Amino acid sequence: METNPMDRFSHTNIEKRLYEIEELFRLITENTYDVISYYTPDGLCKYISPAVHTLLGYETSELIGTRTFDCVHPDDRKALQAYDVNKESGLLIFRFRHKHGNYVWFESSFKSIKNEEGDLQYIISIGRDITKRKEAEEELRQSEERFRRSFDHAPIGMAIVDLNGKCLKVNRTLCSIIGYSKQELLELGLKDITHPDDLETDLNSMDRLKNRIACHYFLEKRYIHKQGSIVWALLGVSLVHNEAGKPLYFISQIEDITDKKKLEQLREQQNELLDRTDKLSTIGQFAASIAHEIRNPLTTIRGFIQLLSEKHTSDPQGYYPIILDELDRANEIISDFLALSKNRTIERKMCNLNDIIHTLYPILSAEANLQGHTMVLDLDESISDLLLDDKEIKQLLLNIIRNGMEAMDVSGTLTIVTRENESKVALQISDTGCGIPEAKMAQLFEPFYTTKEKGTGLGLAVCLTIVEKHGGTLTLQSEENHGTVVLITL
Numbered sequence: 001m002e003t004n005p006m007d008r009f010s011h012t013n014i015e016k017r018l019y020e021i022e023e024l025f026r027l028i029t030e031n032t033y034d035v036i037s038y039y040t041p042d043g044l045c046k047y048i049s050p051a052v053h054t055l056l057g058y059e060t061s062e063l064i065g066t067r068t069f070d071c072v073h074p075d076d077r078k079a080l081q082a083y084d085v086n087k088e089s090g091l092l093i094f095r096f097r098h099k100h101g102n103y104v105w106f107e108s109s110f111k112s113i114k115n116e117e118g119d120l121q122y123i124i125s126i127g128r129d130i131t132k133r134k135e136a137e138e139e140l141r142q143s144e145e146r147f148r149r150s151f152d153h154a155p156i157g158m159a160i161v162d163l164n165g166k167c168l169k170v171n172r173t174l175c176s177i178i179g180y181s182k183q184e185l186l187e188l189g190l191k192d193i194t195h196p197d198d199l200e201t202d203l204n205s206m207d208r209l210k211n212r213i214a215c216h217y218f219l220e221k222r223y224i225h226k227q228g229s230i231v232w233a234l235l236g237v238s239l240v241h242n243e244a245g246k247p248l249y250f251i252s253q254i255e256d257i258t259d260k261k262k263l264e265q266l267r268e269q270q271n272e273l274l275d276r277t278d279k280l281s282t283i284g285q286f287a288a289s290i291a292h293e294i295r296n297p298l299t300t301i302r303g304f305i306q307l308l309s310e311k312h313t314s315d316p317q318g319y320y321p322i323i324l325d326e327l328d329r330a331n332e333i334i335s336d337f338l339a340l341s342k343n344r345t346i347e348r349k350m351c352n353l354n355d356i357i358h359t360l361y362p363i364l365s366a367e368a369n370l371q372g373h374t375m376v377l378d379l380d381e382s383i384s385d386l387l388l389d390d391k392e393i394k395q396l397l398l399n400i401i402r403n404g405m406e407a408m409d410v411s412g413t414l415t416i417v418t419r420e421n422e423s424k425v426a427l428q429i430s431d432t433g434c435g436i437p438e439a440k441m442a443q444l445f446e447p448f449y450t451t452k453e454k455g456t457g458l459g460l461a462v463c464l465t466i467v468e469k470h471g472g473t474l475t476l477q478s479e480e481n482h483g484t485v486v487l488i489t490l
Contacts, residue, residue: 035106035127038113041120043067055129057099071097088112093130105134157233157254163210163247165190165203177233177256179226195222195230202235209239210247220257232261302327348387348470353418353425353490354379356393364401372410383420386490388470396466400429400486403460407433407484427488436478 035055037048048063072080073095080094090110095103108127115121151158157174159167170185178185178193185193194202198221205217216238223231236253302324309320357379368375404414408431417428460476467474470490478484 033128036125037127038122038124039068040122043069046122056096056104062099068096073097073103096127104129105131154253157252157256159185159252159254161190161250161252163249165206168249174254177254178223178231184226193223195224198222205237206250209237209250215239223254230258231256232258298327298330347391348389350385351388351390352383352385353388353393353427354381354383356388356390357397357416357418360394360397360401364398367402368405368414371405371408372412373405373408374411374413376413376415378415378417380419383418383425384423386425388490392466392469396463396488397429399460399463404429404431404433404484404486407431407435409433425490427490428485429488430483430485432483435480435482435484436476437480 032049033051033054035049035051037052038046040046045063045066045068048060048068050060052058052060052063069077069080076094080092087110089112091107092110093105093107096106098104106127107130108125111124113121113124151169152171154171154173157177158171159174160169162168166189167185170182172182175182175185180188180193190202191199198219201219202221205214205219208214208217216236218234218236221233221235223233225231234255234257236255238251240248240251242248305320305323305327309324357377361375361377365375401414401416405412408414412432414429414431417426417430419426419428464474467488467490472488472490475487476484477487
């Protein structure tokens with residue numbers, strides 16, 4: 001029976017087409033860098049492409065006909081076992097054992113092939129080596145972990161802040177510095193924890209970073225502790241950009257320098273004290289050398305003026321009293337100069353501060369009445385006796401009380417209080433006068449500095465010298481238009 005030429009032609013074309021497809025499949029599988037394979041539903045390898053030799057060191061014949069599942073890393077087998085083979089497709093990442101024994105990271109995409117009845121026939125897999133990617137990811141993870149640990153356990157405060165000044169991440173040291181928990185800080189903004197006087201400088205510096213005028217900045221600023229106290233810090237800030245140069249966030253480093261600031265302030269106070277001591281020493285030396293030379297002729301002049309005033313009782317212009325008052329004032333100034341002298345010795349003996357106040361009270365009360373003031377005594381009669389030079393303490397009291405009276409208008413009240421606390425006696429003298437402007441407070445104890453029109457600027461300097469010679473302290477609190485309080489501890 002003769003074969004139909006058309007049938008032979010059709011069969012030849014089919015064979016040719018199959019050959020072309022097989023050749024194309026061979027070219028693809030043999031020249032791709034990915035491992036192409038297919039398996040039966042029970043995991044038997046039916047085909048694997050030659051790329052397996054390049055990536056894993058195996059010949060194809062070593063794996064075809066085997067269950068390659070055994071070559072998967074033990075820690076990854078559970079993931080493969082849990083894979084649902086009935087799914088149409090999927091993606092798995094696992095480690096496959098190289099022929100030399102090491103493991104290679106693979107990323108495989110799976111496709112399930114079913115027959116017309118819907119039964120699973122085999123699974124096609126395309127896998128590629130992602131070891132370098134996994135190593136890079138692991139390196140990144142370790143880098144992030146190192147950063148996290150360095151960030152969290154840094155001995156200085158650290159924060160990641162967004163472009164609007166809101167905290168994105170903070171470490172435990174920063175929480176300790178300003179007293180807030182991490183959650184509280186993440187809910188707060190830069191404005192909430194920065195001292196108002198430092199906020200503008202900080203914001204301007206951040207703008208300079210965003211505008212690329214600077215790459216980082218450092219400044220000393222004040223934070224507000226949760227309890228309301230001031231925390232001085234050295235702040236360092238840099239701005240992080242992405243690969244395209246877009247700003248992402250700020251990284252801030254905050255070092256607590258509160259103790260350093262306190263030490264600087266203490267040094268400044270010590271330097272000011274040394275300067276004042278030098279001034280007082282110079283004045284004292286000057287006073288000691290010439291005071292007697294000036295006082296002796298002044299005493300003689302006063303004596304003659306006194307005799308003339310007694311002899312010439314008729315003094316219609318009232319010159320004699322004026323001259324005598326001015327001579328007395330000059331003598332008081334000389335006494336103040338001498339009081340500043342370091343070489344002036346004090347004669348201390350056991351006496352009671354209340355007794356000294358009671359001794360002066362009649363004189364001072366009379367002066368207060370003449371000026372329309374009221375004097376109030378609130379003395380603790382149980383205070384202990386102290387080693388005092390009563391003359392020096394009297395001068396101290398007179399200077400401070402008269403200053404208070406001069407500062408008050410009519411109907412003012414001057415209050416003297418004594419108390420004992422921990423073997424120390426505290427003396428408080430307060431008035432209801434005009435007070436002292438804050439700008440002038442820092443200079444009050446400097447010699448020759450005065451807030452009074454006719455003052456010499458020696459009164460408070462003398463008072464401070466007397467207190468220090470007795471081993472005590474003198475502080476002054478005042479508010480303009482609300483009076484002044486002088487606190488002395490002996």
